[in-house]
Structure formats: C-alpha cells, structure tokens
Amino acid sequence: MFKNARLNGCLDEIELGFMEREATPKLLMKLGIQLHLAGLSLSNTVSILEIFGVERARSTVHNWVHKADLQPESNWSPDHVAVDETVIQLNDEQYWLYAAVDPETNELLHTTLEPATNKVIAHEFFAELREKHDVDGAVFLIDGSHSLKDACRRHSLDCRYEKHGNRNSVERIFREIKRRTTSFSNCFSNAEADTADDWLRSFAFAWNQRI
Numbered sequence: 001m002f003k004n005a006r007l008n009g010c011l012d013e014i015e016l017g018f019m020e021r022e023a024t025p026k027l028l029m030k031l032g033i034q035l036h037l038a039g040l041s042l043s044n045t046v047s048i049l050e051i052f053g054v055e056r057a058r059s060t061v062h063n064w065v066h067k068a069d070l071q072p073e074s075n076w077s078p079d080h081v082a083v084d085e086t087v088i089q090l091n092d093e094q095y096w097l098y099a100a101v102d103p104e105t106n107e108l109l110h111t112t113l114e115p116a117t118n119k120v121i122a123h124e125f126f127a128e129l130r131e132k133h134d135v136d137g138a139v140f141l142i143d144g145s146h147s148l149k150d151a152c153r154r155h156s157l158d159c160r161y162e163k164h165g166n167r168n169s170v171e172r173i174f175r176e177i178k179r180r181t182t183s184f185s186n187c188f189s190n191a192e193a194d195t196a197d198d199w200l201r202s203f204a205f206a207w208n209q210r211i
Contacts, residue, residue, distance in 0.1 A: 014068055028054050032061045033068055037206035039180070066198050070205035076109060077134040078102040082141045082162075082170040083126075083148055085117055088177070090196050097177065097200065098125045103141065103169040108204035109133055113197040122151035130155065177203065 014030045024032075028049060036045045042058035049056055081100050088097045096117040100109040110129045114121045122145075129135060140159040142148045152159035177200070 014070065016068065024054055024056065028052055029064055032056070033064050033070075033202075034206065036061055036065060037070075037202055038210075065202055066195060068202065069198070070202040072108055072110070072201065072204040072208050074132045075134065076102065076107070078104065078109070078138050080104065080141060081109065081129075081135055081138045084143065084170045084174065085122075085145060085148070086174045086178075088113065088196070090193060095193060095196070096121075097174070098122070099170055099173060100125075100129050100135075101170040101173060106169045106172070107208045108173060109135075111197075111200045111204050113193060113200060115193070117147060119147045119150045122147040123154055126151045126155050126157070173207065176207075 014033055016026050016029055032045050032049055035048055036042060040048070042061050045061050046056060046058055049061075080103050082103045083098070083100045085096050085098050088095050090113075093115075096114045097111065098114065098121070099111045101107065102109055110125070110132055112125055112128065114125075136157065138158070140152050140157050141162040142152065142159055143161070143163055149159060180203070
C-alpha cells in the first residue's frame with residue numbers, strides 16, 4: 001500500500017452519479033473504491049465494508065472502480081516530464097504501459113496501455129499528452145528508447161537522456177503498478193485490455209491524491 005496513502009480529499013473527488021440505483025451508501029462506495037486503489041485487494045476491501053454492515057461481492061467493488069471513470073487531472077505545466085515504457089502482463093499476453101510523470105511532484109500525467117511498442121504508438125502517446133497538459137516548454141527525460149526519442153523529435157520537444165536521477169520517479173511508479181498487478185491477481189485476471197487501461201487511469205488518479 002502507498003506509504004502515505006490518504007483518504008481525505010480523495011473521497012470528495014470521486015463522483016458517483018452513475019450509481020443512482022445502487023443500494024450501498026455512497027460514502028461506503030467511495031471508501032471501497034479508494035481502499036482498493038490505495039493498495040487493498042478486492043477481498044480485503046470487501047472485508048472492510050463488512051465491518052460497516054455492507055456485504056458486497058468482489059466483482060461489485062471492481063465494477064464501482066471502473067464505472068467511476070476516474071482520471072488524473074489535466075492542464076498541468078511541468079518543467080520536466082519523465083517518460084518511460086514497460087511490459088505489463090495481462091492474462092497470457094504482454095502489453096506495453098506508457099507513462100509520463102512530473103518528477104518534481106511524482107504525479108502521473110498520462111498513461112496508456114498498448115499491445116506493442118513502436119514509433120507510431122509513441123508518437124500518439126506524446127500527442128495525447130500534449131492535448132492534456134501544457135508540456136511544450138518542458139524538458140523530457142527519457143532513457144535509451146529510440147521510439148520515445150523519435151517521438152520527442154517529431155513533436156519538437158526538448159528531450160534529455162537520463163538513466164537515473166529524476167527518472168527514478170517513473171521507475172518507482174512502475175514498480176508499484178507491477179506489485180499491484182502481480183500480487184492481486186483479481187485486478188487483471190481475465191480482464192480485457194480496455195478494462196486494464198481503465199484501471200490504470202484510476203490508479204493514476206489515486207496515486208496523485210497521495211501527494
């Protein structure tokens with residue numbers, strides 16, 4: 001679980017307008033969503049809800065998380081952006097997680113899950129990132145990835161090779177994501193790629209709330 005995970009503030013940010021017919025009190029729904037995204041497995045989250053007299057299936061909490069459609073905030077103007085890609089196991093297949101992080105705040109700016117890694121996908125990732133945030137004046141920190149370097153060049157962005165240093169922020173986030181998706185098989189077990197992509201955006205929302 002996040003060492004500094006906080007519930008205050010984050011609960012107010014979770015909108016539940018989609019749950020008009022849900023019998024569970026909205027505060028407990030928000031609590032269940034936040035507990036799961038903050039590090040509890042679905043099984044442990046259900047156990048916490050039972051303390052409050054609410055019995056729900058793990059699949060119910062899973063659906064709450066995805067229907068909430070949580071997204072990291074937009075319109076940030078970071079001075080530096082650490083960008084990286086890593087392999088995520090989804091059932092028996094491998095997907096590539098692209099992530100952009102503000103190394104000064106450790107906030108996740110943008111994520112996407114792709115079936116492959118190449119220059120076209122990297123270019124699209126940078127295009128989406130530029131639509132969401134004011135990053136044209138930022139220095140992009142990348143490792144030896146040729147596709148990321150090519151995408152920076154095509155978007156006329158200032159990039160710098162950095163193996164460690166400020167890029168450690170994105171590596172820490174990748175380690176946490178991999179810990180979550182391997183430790184709790186009920187996150188990605190039998191999940192479709194779109195569902196996993198939604199979960200990762202929800203994770204980014206919760207990660208940023210811990211700052």
